[in-house]
Amino acid sequence: MEGVVHTEFLEQGQTVNSERYYSTLRALKLRLRRVQRDKNSTLQHDNARPHTSRQTQDALRQLELTTLPHPAYSSDLAPSDYYLFPQLRKYLKGN
Structure with missing residues (x-):
């Protein structure tokens, strides 16, 4: 799938905790x-x-959400970069 499926923004000064993340997961599932x-x-x-x-x-x-664990931190392994930088993703498509 291409594109963003779900986004949420927090009010300034709020932090993500387990309860907040759970509500985000429910919204994502819907x-x-x-x-x-x-x-x-x-x-x-x-x-x-x-x-x-x-x-x-x-x-x-x-x-019933399937998860893919993120690999241990490595400066050259950042799968999220392909979603955060769409132009880079287009440039690297097929390589």
């Missing part, structure tokens, strides 16, 4: 149902605290 219908989707996760908490892991199982 959006995926509308956008993708019968397709499976995979959520790429890094090791940020809200992503690794027990509450989040339980939510992922409950919402």
Whole structure:
């Protein structure tokens, strides 16, 4: 799939915690149902605290969201760059 499926922004001064992330995951799941219908989707996760908490892991199982763990940090391995920098992605397409 190409393009952004779901975005959320926090008010200035707010931080992401497990509860906030859980509400985001629920909203994402609803959006995926509308956008993708019968397709499976995979959520790429890094090791940020809200992503690794027990509450989040339980939510992922409950919402039946498949996750792809983010590799350990490496300056030359950043899969998110392809989504953050669309022009780079277009330039590298097919290579």
